[in-house]
Each structure stands twice: as structure tokens, then as C-alpha cells.
Amino acid sequence: MKIKIFNREICACALPDTNSLCAKSSAEMEEKMMKWKRMAALGAAVMMVVGTLAGCGGSGDAGGEDGIVHLKWVTIGNGMPTNYDSWIAKVNEYIEPEIGVNLEMEVIPWGDWDKRRSIIVSINEPFDMIFGTGNNYIADINLGACYDITDMIDANMPGLKELMPDKYWDGVKVKDRIYGIPTYKDSSITNYAVWDKELVDEYNLDLASLTEIESLTEIFETLKADKNDYPVYVKNDGVYYIFDVYDQLGAGTQILGVRYDDADAKVCFTLEEPEIYSALETLHDWYQKGIINPDASTLSEARVYNMWRVAQGWESAGVTAWGPQMGKEVAVQKIGDTILSNETVRGSLNMVSVNTKYPEKCLQLLDKVNTDTKLRDMFFYGEEGVNFNYTEDGRVHKINNEWAMAGYTQGTFFTVTLEDTNETNQWDEVKALNEAAVSSVMLGFTFDSTEVSDKLANCREIWMRYRSEVMTGVRDPKDTIPEIKAELMKAGWQEVMDEAQKQVDEFMGK
Amino acid sequence: MSKKDKSGQSLNQIKTSTNVVFNLVFLILAVMCVIPLLFVFSISITDEEVLRINGYQLVPQVLSASAYEFLWNERLTILRAAFMSMLVTVVGTMLSIALNTSMGYVVSRRNFKLKKIYTWMLFIPMVFNGGMLASYVVVNNILKLNNNIWALILPLACSAFSVTICRTFFRTTVPDSIIESAKIDGAGQFRIWSQIVLPISKPVMATIGMFAAFGYWNDWFQASLYIQDTKKQTLQSLLNQMQKNIEYIANNPYGGLSLQEYKLSMPTESVRMAIAIVIIVPIACTYPFFQKYFISGLTVGSVKE
Numbered sequence: 070m071k072i073k074i075f076n077r078e079i080c081a082c083a084l085p086d087t088n089s090l091c092a093k094s095s096a097e098m099e100e101k102m103m104k105w106k107r108m109a110a111l112g113a114a115v116m117m118v119v120g121t122l123a124g125c126g127g128s129g130d131a132g133g134e135d136g137i138v139h140l141k142w143v144t145i146g147n148g149m150p151t152n153y154d155s156w157i158a159k160v161n162e163y164i165e166p167e168i169g170v171n172l173e174m175e176v177i178p179w180g181d182w183d184k185r186r187s188i189i190v191s192i193n194e195p196f197d198m199i200f201g202t203g204n205n206y207i208a209d210i211n212l213g214a215c216y217d218i219t220d221m222i223d224a225n226m227p228g229l230k231e232l233m234p235d236k237y238w239d240g241v242k243v244k245d246r247i248y249g250i251p252t253y254k255d256s257s258i259t260n261y262a263v264w265d266k267e268l269v270d271e272y273n274l275d276l277a278s279l280t281e282i283e284s285l286t287e288i289f290e291t292l293k294a295d296k297n298d299y300p301v302y303v304k305n306d307g308v309y310y311i312f313d314v315y316d317q318l319g320a321g322t323q324i325l326g327v328r329y330d331d332a333d334a335k336v337c338f339t340l341e342e343p344e345i346y347s348a349l350e351t352l353h354d355w356y357q358k359g360i361i362n363p364d365a366s367t368l369s370e371a372r373v374y375n376m377w378r379v380a381q382g383w384e385s386a387g388v389t390a391w392g393p394q395m396g397k398e399v400a401v402q403k404i405g406d407t408i409l410s411n412e413t414v415r416g417s418l419n420m421v422s423v424n425t426k427y428p429e430k431c432l433q434l435l436d437k438v439n440t441d442t443k444l445r446d447m448f449f450y451g452e453e454g455v456n457f458n459y460t461e462d463g464r465v466h467k468i469n470n471e472w473a474m475a476g477y478t479q480g481t482f483f484t485v486t487l488e489d490t491n492e493t494n495q496w497d498e499v500k501a502l503n504e505a506a507v508s509s510v511m512l513g514f515t516f517d518s519t520e521v522s523d524k525l526a527n528c529r530e531i532w533m534r535y536r537s538e539v540m541t542g543v544r545d546p547k548d549t550i551p552e553i554k555a556e557l558m559k560a561g562w563q564e565v566m567d568e569a570q571k572q573v574d575e576f577m578g579k
Numbered sequence: 580m581s582k583k584d585k586s587g588q589s590l591n592q593i594k595t596s597t598n599v600v601f602n603l604v605f606l607i608l609a610v611m612c613v614i615p616l617l618f619v620f621s622i623s624i625t626d627e628e629v630l631r632i633n634g635y636q637l638v639p640q641v642l643s644a645s646a647y648e649f650l651w652n653e654r655l656t657i658l659r660a661a662f663m664s665m666l667v668t669v670v671g672t673m674l675s676i677a678l679n680t681s682m683g684y685v686v687s688r689r690n691f692k693l694k695k696i697y698t699w700m701l702f703i704p705m706v707f708n709g710g711m712l713a714s715y716v717v718v719n720n721i722l723k724l725n726n727n728i729w730a731l732i733l734p735l736a737c738s739a740f741s742v743t744i745c746r747t748f749f750r751t752t753v754p755d756s757i758i759e760s761a762k763i764d765g766a767g768q769f770r771i772w773s774q775i776v777l778p779i780s781k782p783v784m785a786t787i788g789m790f791a792a793f794g795y796w797n798d799w800f801q802a803s804l805y806i807q808d809t810k811k812q813t814l815q816s817l818l819n820q821m822q823k824n825i826e827y828i829a830n831n832p833y834g835g836l837s838l839q840e841y842k843l844s845m846p847t848e849s850v851r852m853a854i855a856i857v858i859i860v861p862i863a864c865t866y867p868f869f870q871k872y873f874i875s876g877l878t879v880g881s882v883k884e
Contacts, residue, residue, distance in 0.1 A: 147824065147841070149809050180823020181803040188715050188804070304829070370829055372634065396628070475841065 138427045139171045140434060142419075143189065144200040146176040147473035156452040163444060168433045176474055190214050197425040198435070200478045203415035206241070206249055207319055207515065215248035216421040216428050222247065225432035228440030229253070232481060234504065239513035240414025249418040250435050253481040255499050256416065257409040257506035258381050260310050263391045265376050266398040268292065276402035282311065282348045285377070289360045292376060299362040301355060303378075304371040307540025310379040311348045315339050316410045316509040318516040318569060322529045323536070324557075325565070327573065329408050329509040334577050336570045338562075340539075340550050349539060349546040356542030365541035379404065383502055385495045407502050410509035417477055439480040449476040449485050464489040514576045521568045524561030531556050616859070623647070623852035630848050646849035650857065657814070657857065663728070664813040665861075668795040671732045675791035676784055678737045683745020684772045687753075698746075705739040715804060730805035731813065735794055741787040748783040749776060785872035796862050818854045821846055 150156060157174065164170050175196070177185050189196065190209060201209060209215050222230065222238075233253040240256070241249045264276065272288065279285055289300040301308070315326030318336075326339050339345050355361045362368075374395055382390065387401040421431045437444055450457040450465055451472035458466045465486045476485070482496045518525050535553050538544045554562075593601070614637075622635055626643035633640065650657055686697045714734065724730035753776055761775045777784065802816035812820075825845050846854075 148820065149807055151809060175807060177807070178803075178820045178824055179827035180820050182827065184711075185804065188712060192712060192716055192720070194719070306830075370826070 137165055137169045137171050138430050139173065140197040140425075140427065140431060141173045141175065141195065142198045142434075143175045143177065143186075143196045144419075144474065144478050145179055145182050146475040146478070148178040149176050150451065150473040151471065152452055152455050155455070156447070159452060160444070160447055163447070164434070164437065168430065168437055170430050170434050172434065174474075193424065195424065197422055197427065198419050198431050199422060200417070200419050201249065202417060203319070203412050204321060206415050206418060206420065207243070209420060210243055210248050211519075214420075214423055216423050216425060216431075217246050217248060218250070218421055218428065218432060219245075219247045221429060221432055225429050226250070226436040226439075228436045229481075232439065232483065236409060236508055236512065237414050237503075239508075240409065240411050241418060242513045243515045244517070249415070249420045250432070251414045251418045252477060252479065253439070253483065253503075254417065254477055255381070255383065255482075255503070256414050257407050257503050258313060258413045259383060259407040259502055260313060260379050260404045261382055261384070261387070261401045262404055263375070263378050263380050263387065263395075264400045264402070265374075265395075266400045268376055269400045276400060280402060280404045282308070283351050286351060286354065286358075286360075289355065289377075290358060293358065293360055296376075298376070299360065300376045301361045301378075302372045302375050303361065303365045303541060304368040305366055305537040305541070307365065307537065307542070308348075308352055308379070309540060310381075310404075311345055312339060313408065314344075314405065316511040317412060318511055318514065318573070319411060320516050320518060320525060320565075320569065322525075322532055324528070324532050324553075325569065327509075327511050329406075329410060329507065329511075331510060334510050334573050336566055336573055338554070338557075338566070340546070340553065346546060346550070349542075349550075352540070352542035353545050354542070361542050366537040366543050383495060383498050385493055385498055389491075389495060407506040408509060409503075409506035410512060411515060419478075435480065440484060442484050442486060445480060445484045446486050448474060448479045459486070460489050464491075511573070511576075514573065516569055516572060518565075518568075521561070521565045525565050527560040528557050528562050528565060531560060619852045619855050619859075623849050623856055625849055627847050627849055643849070646847070646853035649846070649850050650853055656817070657854075659810065660812050660814040660817045661857070661861075663811060664796060664815060667728065667731045667798075667813060668792055671736060671795040672788055672792045674732065675736045675738075675741070675795075676788050679741040679787050679791075680745050680777060680780070680784060681772060682737065682742045684749055684776055686742070687746045687749035689755075701739045701742055705743070711804075718805060725805055726808050726811065727805070728811060731798070731801050732795075734801055735791070735798060738790075738794075741790060744787060745780075745783055748780060753779065781872050785869050789869045792865065793862065796858075814854070814858050818851065818858060821851055821854070 153174070153176075157172065161171050164172065186199070186201075186205065188194075190199070190212065206215075229250070233251070237251055237253060237256055238247065241247055241251055262276065262280065264274070268274070269276065272291070274288065279288065292298075292300040309323070312323040312326070314329055315323075315337075316329050317323065317326045320326075324339050325336065327334050327336055328342075340349070352361065356363070362372075374397070380386075380391060384401060384403070387399045391401070392399045419435060421428050425431060438448060439445070446457075446465060447453070450467065451474070453459070455468065456472045457468055460466050463486065466489045476482070483500055485496070487494055487496075531553065535544070535549065539546065539549060539553075592598075618635065618637060621637055621639050622630065623646050624642055624644065625636070625639035626641035627645065629636075629639070629641045682697075682701075685691060686694055686701065688694065691697075718730055718734060719725045722730075722733075724733070757775060757779075758771055761771045766775065797815055799813070799816040799819035802813055803819065806812060806816065828841060828845075
């Protein structure tokens, strides 16, 4: 009966002029209607099938054959390698029998990364694993885009578990759960002063006595006078390394932090801390004396040649990276402790997508990448015979520099075969630094800023407005810091600090 | 020129002082346009070592052709990218002219019933737009154009702005009487548009064609969203990617030294500038062609009233 009424209604509205049609026997109409309905149902079914297929896209299907699953890994680099097809065929040939995974990679160029990554995460484009850094990590977790892998690590990643000290796993914990796999490399931070060696020799400098920022003024004045150049040549983020001793708690701003070795874990407004304040005063002094380049606060790209600068790394990087970068020999001097904090660990990690069907396989793949030297070399150096060759003594000889994937995004450095040009094993050096690193007191704590997110965002913006001018010494901290503080207070800074302190106390109390 | 008034000027001549001021203004504007170009060129022929020490200088101290040599060695990549740029620009511009003028013609006809609603449909996206995510979903998930050259062409093919220009042009410069006469001779709408309206609308076609051509030639944004295959990259996106890659590395000191090491394999400053020159030259060469239509086209009439 219902159908009949439905029929008439359809007739009435769809074909208003052809009343005669409605007058036809309703049995005939019913038959037609059934036919139509059947077609509609069929159509819907087709749509659904197509939809599901499309939804799976490049990922998650193909689970049938021999239990081999298809995984897609999105990562960052210099774009898709030109020999990707032949390379991935070799990789799959190797990993399919071993862990039953058929891999597909997407390498997004660095420049497009932030934009493209946020799009594919927010529209749920199908992928199984994605690379990320600290900021992505928290945002993705809040978005619910990451798979909680805490309970799967022991069973699926025995190799990495053994390789990487437990404290590095603490660095990726958010509320005691783990959502990402860090790449175990230079995952702690050690700052080095990098000097032009020629100057060090010329002035007979004792670098060990020049680690404090205040102690540098004198030699810089001399250099400025003699060389008629700016001894400190920086871009708009200035001399930022002075904040590295503060753990930013994941709040993402330099002005809020807990000192890494502060057992009381006091959340502070870093600009007012004596050591930062005095460093800022020194910067202003430098600016006035013409030690810092006057256009620093507006520069977006720094100069290649620097008489002095501070960089993160390890001792032999002076020979392998900083020197060649600058085109001159450099002398390096370690500054301060090697620090391990959430940020340093989260500098590079891989997350498993919440939409993946095979989280275990993802972890197994990453474990394999981290521990199997042959596979690790494939990811790090590219295709054997095209990008590199093994030498007789088991080293790697690079044929060209065309391999576009970035080794630091994939897994540890400590299973990578050394290059034939390496004189020393710098990874041993990094490993030693990592193991000796001082853990920040806040390791494993991430500030949950949901309660104060608007206020925090405002405060962050306020600091961003002042940052360039403060960090390059243009502004005098004596006037500027009270000014910044007054503005921050209006934006709700105190509440942000209180909330952070409350959470920190809870974390320390347990 | 023959008749001169007391001040020694001919009748239609602009006052000397005004003339000087105008000339100065245009001179300054021209210099502002030319200097950056000269800078880019001079950096591209400066020796990298000198750049490292002295920074940018308008007159290079030490000349070097190494940047262009580098490009020559990479000519396969560059030429392929240039070909893609060319292809996208040519196909895109033709498609764009066809779509914009036809739509413009339709909404310019007063007797067209849906004129009002179409005008609104044009007007709204001129003011608001759906944003990046929505268009990405349409192109990528619905049209499935990911990694497809059409993803570079279709999203830019039709612009509300160009349609509005066409509409205004057709309404103001194409008289109703000529369309009426065509109708009397038995022409349909398509024939009126293609054989009557378009031939007398070359200036507007040149205008929107130029917008479209520059839009396509300079576009890197679509490529950065939709093209992953390096073989399908355009010249502009190649340059943009290099530049952005270097910026990313410079702005992420916390990525660790391993990230910083990649800086070593990035193209040098002068190479980037040399690519910019390679991009500028072809599009600069197309200017004179458009210019011709601007000058001749604007004075051409078709019906004497």
C-alpha cells in the first residue's frame, strides 16, 4: 500500500503534466517502480564498492596473496628519486619474503612538506606511516591521526628496543602512551662553537675559555676592528642557542620553559632568568658595537661564511659538514652539556596512521629498517649499482649524489654502512654523546595546553613579534622585556604559566 | 606643431613641468622593475666564492659561467621541465580563452534567462573561496587528477575575474545591432559567438589570454600539491622547490646536523638565479605579441552608428 502512495506522489511531482500516466493501472506502475528500485539498489551497491576501493586507494588492499600486505610510507626528502621504480622493486624483492610487506613510498620535497603533510593528514588520504617532527607529533595526536602503539612495541620491534636506550622511548611518551617511533640518530643536542680555524690560529685563541657568551665580547671587538667584518653574522632568529638549556615542554615557544637540570622543575619566563637576561644584554652590546650584522633582524637566509657561530652536532662534524659547508677549515668547541629532551628525540620520528589495517606490519618494517644493515643502506644510499657500490672492505662507495631520500627520516644511523671516504666512524661518536646525554628533568612530559590554548597562542604571537629584534640585539632588554611582559600579562600569560606549573607538579609528584 | 602660444608650446602639448614630473615617475618605476632583474642576472654570473664573502653586488667582481654550465649539464631536467611549462601554458591558455569568453558571452546577453543566477555564481567565488582543502579533495579524490598534467591546467582554466572582464567587454563594445543582424542572417548562438563576437574582441582575448598565460607560466602551487612525479614538474615548481628546500633546512636547526648536511648537495645561489633567468626569458618574449593587440585592437570598431 505504501508503495502505491509513494508511486502517486512520484508521478505527481515528477510528471505534473501527464496525469494520464497516473491513470494507468497501478500494477503496471508498481512493476516499473520495482524495476527502478532494483536499479537504484544496484547503483548504490556499485557506488559503495567503488567508494571502498577508492577509499583504500594505494593502501591497505592487496592483503590476499600469500599474506603479503601493501603499506604506504610518506616521508620527506628532496622529492621522488628518479630511479624510484627500480629501487622499490629491489626493496620489495628483499622485504616481501622476510616480513611479508609490499612497500610504496611517497617522498615529499622539504619545501612542500608542511602544506602537503597537513592536507593529507586532515583529509584522511590513505597512508600507513608518515614522518613527522615534534610539532606534527602533538598536533596529529590531538587530531586522533596516530595509532597508539605502546603495547605493540615489545612484540614487534625487538631489534630497535635493544638498540635504543629506554630513555629515548620516554621522549615520545604523551600521557604515558607512545604514538611514534623515533629515529635514533643525533637524538640529543650538543652545541658546538664553530670558529674559522684561520682566525683561531692567527689570534692564538683558547677556545675552551670562550664558551660563555659574555666572554666573547673582547675578541669580537678585536676581530671587528682588524677584519672590518661582522664577527657574528646571523639571520632573523638570532643567537637562538641560548634557549637550548630550557625544556619547552612542548608549548612551542622559547619564552616558556623549565631548565633541563632544575630538580625543582620550576616553569619560568625564560627572558627574566639571569643567564638569558645577561646573554640578551650582551647581544644588545654587540649590536651597538657593530659586532652583529645590522640587518640581521630582517634577514631570512644567513651568510655561508661565519667567523663564529653555534651549531648542533658532534666533534667530527667540523670536518664532515661545517667545514665543507663554509668552504674553510673550522675549529670546534663543545658548549655545555649534551641534553636529551622530548624535543631532541622528536626532531625526527615516524607515526603509524590510525587508519592502517596492519599496524604490526608497520612496526615490523620499521624494526627491519632500523636493524638490517642491507635494507638500511638501501634506504640511506639508494640503489646498489646506480647510486652506490659496496667496496671490497665492506664500505660504501657513492657513485653520485642523486639519491633524494633523506636518511635521517627513516631510522637509526648506527646500522648504516660507512662510506669509503669516512676516516673515522662519526656515528660511534654520536652514539657516545647520546649515551652520555643528560636527560632533561621534564623528559616524557608534554604540556597539555587544551585549557589555555587560545592564551598560549596569543602569547606565542606576541613573542614572535619581538623575537627577531630581541635575539639579534636590536632592542635593549632593559626596556623591552618589561614591555613584552606587560603585553603577555594582558594576554593571559599568568594562567598559562600556572596551568603548566600545575601539570609539571603533578608529573613530578608521581 | 606649427601653432605656438606665448610660452612656446604647441597647443596639445603637456605643460613642461608636468611632463618632467611624469617622466621622472615613469623612470623611477621602470628602474624599480629593471634593477631586481639586473641583480638576478648579475648574481647568476658571479663567482660563488665571491658571493660567499661579499654577498650580492650589482657589478660582479669575478665573472663565472659555472651556474650556466651547471644548468647545461642538467639540461635534460631543465628542458623537460621547460617543455612541461610550455605545454601547460599553451594548452591552458587556449582552454582558458575558450572557457572564459564563452561564459562571458553567455552572461553578457540581456535576453538570457539565467543571466542573473550565473552572474551571482560568478560573483560569489570572486569574494569567497572554498579554501585549499576543498579544492584538493575535488581535484585529488573526485577527479582523481593526482600526478596528472590536467591537475595543472583545469584548476586555473576558468576564473571569475576573467569572465567578468569578458562580460563587460562584450556588453559595452559589441553592439546589439551586430548580433541582431547575424541572427537575421540565420546564425545560431555558437556561430554568433565564434564568428561575429570573437573576431572583433581580440583586445579582450589578448588581455585574458595574457593573464592566463602568466598565471600558468608562473604557477608552482598546483604542482606542489598534485605533482609528485619529478618527470612532470614544471620549470617554476622546480625553482620553487629548490628555494623552499633550502629555506626549510635553514629554518629547522633542530632537525639535527644530518638535515643540515643536505645543504651541501643543494644548488648554489648563482644556480638558482640562473634558473630564474631561464624562466623569465621565454615569457618576456611573448610580451610583444600581446602588445600588438592592445594597441590595434582597442581602436577597431565594427558598426557605424
